Amino acid sequence: MPSLRHAFGAPALVVATVIALLTGAMTTPAAAAVQAPRPTVSTTQDAATVSWPAVKGADRYAVCLVRSVDDSSCTEGFFTTKTSHTFTKLSAVAGTDYLVHVRAYDGSASAASPRVAIDLRPAAPKVSVSTGTDTAAISWTAIPDADRYAVCLVRSLAQTSCTEGFFTTKTSHTFTKLSPVDGTDYHVHVRAYVGKASAASPRTPIELTLKPEAPTGLKHTVKSSSATITWKAAKNATSYDVCVMTFVKATACEQVTPRTTGTTATLTGLSPNLATDYVYMVRAYRGDARADSARARFDLPVGDVAWITFESSTPTSLTLIWKAATNAETYVVDVSTKKDFSSGVRTQQVAGTRTTFTGLAPGVRYYARTRGDNAPVKGAVRGVTTRILPTSDVDVRVVTYNLCGQDKCRSSSGIGSWKSRKSRAAAAVLGTGASVISTQESGDKDTNFGSVLPGFRRAAYISAKSLFYKTSVYNLNRSGTLTLDADRRRYAVWAELVEKSSGTPFIVVDPHLEPYKGKANDDRRYAQTRRMLSLVGTLNTRDLPVVYAGDVNSNKNNAKYPGGYDGVRKAFLAADHVDSFDRARAADNGDRADGHAYNVLFNSSNQGQVVPIKNGDHVDAIYTTPDVTSRTWKVVVDLASANRYRTPFASDHNPLTAYLGIPGQTQKP
Numbered sequence: 308m309p310s311l312r313h314a315f316g317a318p319a320l321v322v323a324t325v326i327a328l329l330t331g332a333m334t335t336p337a338a339a340a341v342q343a344p345r346p347t348v349s350t351t352q353d354a355a356t357v358s359w360p361a362v363k364g365a366d367r368y369a370v371c372l373v374r375s376v377d378d379s380s381c382t383e384g385f386f387t388t389k390t391s392h393t394f395t396k397l398s399a400v401a402g403t404d405y406l407v408h409v410r411a412y413d414g415s416a417s418a419a420s421p422r423v424a425i426d427l428r429p430a431a432p433k434v435s436v437s438t439g440t441d442t443a444a445i446s447w448t449a450i451p452d453a454d455r456y457a458v459c460l461v462r463s464l465a466q467t468s469c470t471e472g473f474f475t476t477k478t479s480h481t482f483t484k485l486s487p488v489d490g491t492d493y494h495v496h497v498r499a500y501v502g503k504a505s506a507a508s509p510r511t512p513i514e515l516t517l518k519p520e521a522p523t524g525l526k527h528t529v530k531s532s533s534a535t536i537t538w539k540a541a542k543n544a545t546s547y548d549v550c551v552m553t554f555v556k557a558t559a560c561e562q563v564t565p566r567t568t569g570t571t572a573t574l575t576g577l578s579p580n581l582a583t584d585y586v587y588m589v590r591a592y593r594g595d596a597r598a599d600s601a602r603a604r605f606d607l608p609v610g611d612v613a614w615i616t617f618e619s620s621t622p623t624s625l626t627l628i629w630k631a632a633t634n635a636e637t638y639v640v641d642v643s644t645k646k647d648f649s650s651g652v653r654t655q656q657v658a659g660t661r662t663t664f665t666g667l668a669p670g671v672r673y674y675a676r677t678r679g680d681n682a683p684v685k686g687a688v689r690g691v692t693t694r695i696l697p698t699s700d701v702d703v704r705v706v707t708y709n710l711c712g713q714d715k716c717r718s719s720s721g722i723g724s725w726k727s728r729k730s731r732a733a734a735a736v737l738g739t740g741a742s743v744i745s746t747q748e749s750g751d752k753d754t755n756f757g758s759v760l761p762g763f764r765r766a767a768y769i770s771a772k773s774l775f776y777k778t779s780v781y782n783l784n785r786s787g788t789l790t791l792d793a794d795r796r797r798y799a800v801w802a803e804l805v806e807k808s809s810g811t812p813f814i815v816v817d818p819h820l821e822p823y824k825g826k827a828n829d830d831r832r833y834a835q836t837r838r839m840l841s842l843v844g845t846l847n848t849r850d851l852p853v854v855y856a857g858d859v860n861s862n863k864n865n866a867k868y869p870g871g872y873d874g875v876r877k878a879f880l881a882a883d884h885v886d887s888f889d890r891a892r893a894a895d896n897g898d899r900a901d902g903h904a905y906n907v908l909f910n911s912s913n914q915g916q917v918v919p920i921k922n923g924d925h926v927d928a929i930y931t932t933p934d935v936t937s938r939t940w941k942v943v944v945d946l947a948s949a950n951r952y953r954t955p956f957a958s959d960h961n962p963l964t965a966y967l968g969i970p971g972q973t974q975k976p
Contacts, residue, residue, distance in 0.1 A: 399426075434495065445479060447497045458475060458497050461510070496510045520541045532576060534605060583606060643673065670697075706745065735945065749772070757773070766815075812849070815854045861875035927963040
């Protein structure tokens with residue numbers, strides 16, 4: 308069929324013809340009546356589709372689109388044999404956007420539909436949602452020319468009626484007093500109206516922000532520079548982090564772990580801090596809501612001290628050094644005289660790896676230990692070191708005296724009873740100023756020499772040999788007896804003494820060897836001396852200085868007898884021991900020929916003879932180990948005149964005394 312343009316020529320003529328035909332202004336020949344079309348319209352935001360049922364007998368249709376009822380010409384018009392058409396690129400205006408009507412033709416007969424309004428569909432609102440724990444704030448984009456919006460809140464997509472719905476001219480609304488359910492809590496959609504036209508947004512899900520519960524069950528596993536934190540899952544929580552602080556009362560996190568959906572986090576690169584090392588709390592999140600756990604704390608473990616040793620010592624102090632331990636802020640250092648530290652413990656807490664203890668006892672064995680401290684965590688004690696502190700040199704005056712007690716002296720000697728002599732004998736030894744008194748022929752109960760020695764205590768006794776020491780000067784460490792010749796009943800006593808002020812230890816031995824002259828007895832004395840040296844060597848495990856002070860019944864005079872010799876001297880010198888007499892006599896003392904030896908010519912045995920025997924024979928002797936110096940040596944004589952002893956005698960022997968220098972002990976392991 309020819310188009311309107313072809314039928315009517317110019318476009319203006321076409322439009323005018325269509326309008327005239329539609330409006331009935333043009334006169335046509337009479338024809339059979341035709342029914343008017345009944346058009347309907349569907350729209351989008353910029354298009355309108357007009358459709359109508361086919362009219363019986365109609366051979367064509369004229370379609371006319373206008374903006375308003377006042378338009379005299381079609382904005383867009385045409386003939387068509389179809390029963391629908393879509394107008395595109397339309398635009399909305401205030402009020403009705405367009406009007407359209409359709410005229411049906413059957414030959415020359417026609418009938419026009421009423422004008423049908425076209426209102427373009429508005430754009431669908433774009434909805435956004437922000438939720439709280441029981442609220443949902445809804446907002447949407449404003450739609451041009453929209454005169455109202457319908458907001459509909461539903462629980463589920465299958466719901467056909469609104470749980471809450473209303474009209475509004477605003478572009479936002481907040482729903483309150485909402486409650487969560489399993490799954491999606493709510494859905495919402497907004498419909499925008501422009502006149503009768505409307506467009507609805509898609510249904511938007513609403514998930515309420517549930518406030519998580521605070522995490523509980525916090526635990527930590529700590530290593531030297533890291534810690535693993537674990538906790539129980541908190542209800543309603545979707546993620547967690549750990550807030551780490553180094554102060555108990557800190558208000559801000561110093562370190563925060565990355566968010567995690569799990570229930571564990573690891574902290575690394577840790578180091579100790581003053582007081583508590585670290586404080587932490589686990590924070591549970593759901594959206595913007597947060598709940599914090601109670602605070603927990605931990606301290607890093609302290610590593611072992613690999614070693615501790617003595618750096619130096621004096622007689623009254625010791626300095627310790629040790630290897631630093633991991634994470635130790637300070638060190639707890641103990642010293643004790645007990646290996647198990649059960650008593651007498653002195654403790655220091657220091658920041659470094661070196662410390663000195665003072666006010667200690669010289670010559671005493673001390674044990675030391677240390678462990679790292681990262682308060683309140685303490686490391687383990689892994690090693691103990693020990694030393695005997697050195698001591699200083701000390702002077703000792705020793706006297707040996709054969710008391711001729713028990714009334715054993717020969718009656719021809721003119722020596723009185725022991726009872727009559729006891730006090731004089733005590734005065735003789737006490738007058739020397741000696742602090743160690745070695746006696747022979749001093750029986751136990753019958754002689755009881757200790758009863759007249761105030762301030763002295765007996766250290767050891769056997770077979771009429773008694774060894775005494777001054778208690779204000781010495782401590783008795785140990786003592787005992789020695790069997791030198793069981794068949795001959797020859798014995799010695801000994802004691803290990805410790806000088807209190809210096810702590811210097813030494814051993815004193817009190818022997819009484821075989822009497823009488825002759826080679827056989829010299830051999831016995833030689834053997835008894837060697838036996839004594841061997842026994843003392845065994846008990847002297849610390850290699851202490853030793854003083855032998857006693858009645859040895861041997862001197863140079865023994866060689867005057869057939870085959871005789873000074874067996875005692877021979878044995879001592881062979882063992883590298885020295886006679887204190889030799890050393891004192893050899894010491895320089897100006898022009899004095901005998902050096903620091905005094906009354907050299909007086910025999911140490913006076914034999915009860917008023918006129919002194921002066922041939923320099925000394926049956927009593929004081930021998931020492933080579934480390935002992937002899938400052939003075941003296942036979943103590945009590946003279947009435949230059950050539951006469953004072954009588955009555957205290958004993959048939961004279962006291963023999965030596966002023967000795969005992970060397971201090973070096974530090975020993």
